[in-house]
Amino acid sequence: MPELPEVEVTRLSFADCIQGAHVVALHMGKALRWPLGVDPDVLTGRTVQGVRRRGKYLLIHLSEGLLLLHLGMSGSVSFLSKPPPAGVHDHVDLVTDRGTLRLNDPRRFGALVYAASQTAPQATKLLGHLGMEPLSDDFDLTAFVQGLKAKQAPIKQVLLAGEVVVGVGNIYASEALFLAGIRPTVKACNISKPRAAKLHQAVRDVLARAVAKGGSTLKDFSNAYGESGYFQLEANVYGRTGEPCRVCSTPIQMIRQGQRATFYCPVCQKH
DNA sequence: AAAAGCCCCTGGATGC
């Protein structure tokens, strides 16, 4: 999926358009990861009050209740004033009087879930365990260091798990660890405070840069206007197995951690 | 309690 930058760019691309709109209908096609959890018809007439983001979830706040939208691995949304007939992978149409928010998701790992409130069980189940927001003031260095101290797992997997910090997906986890000079296999609790501080900064930097570039490292990502950002941001290690490190020319290595690929430079990331 | 594995699903790339 889309990692945090892509989700944030997606949010920015339709939040202003849909704010204040009235829901006309909600059409759900093929099953996504979870059922909506409510009769779609009950949403008709409610007002969209705003779109926020928590981790990789988009929170579409209604005059009553909210919709949790996740793009999964392959989801993208578009906001259309005159939507063409739904294609095979278009699974959600949130029709409003300002336009239709359409979810296209070939792999259907995405989800749209209704929650009566942010503290309702449907919401807390998905959001309750999430860690700090890396691009907000919430991302406190001391709390980050303490969070890492509490984890025995390899740092790459701790970043991915989203319990310490959210939004770092498989690409940016490798990229942030490269920037911080940390080997992905190191136990999180064994990272010294100064090195954790470097990682803290690296996570912020890599995500903020990607947002500024329009969420660009993903090869088939496009925002709600259908504009794509095809590898505008150069990866240092991700997907570069065997290619020379941009700093020291050592071939980049690929390993597997928790059935996900991890890339690193064995020289720049010694431990 | 925490960490590791297991799936969900489809399409594109690669290999024989």
Place this chain on the structure above:
DNA sequence: TGCATCCAGGGGCTTT
């Protein structure tokens, strides 16, 4: 060209 295999941005759930 055709078919089989592998791989992919996530993450909740089940098993160790």
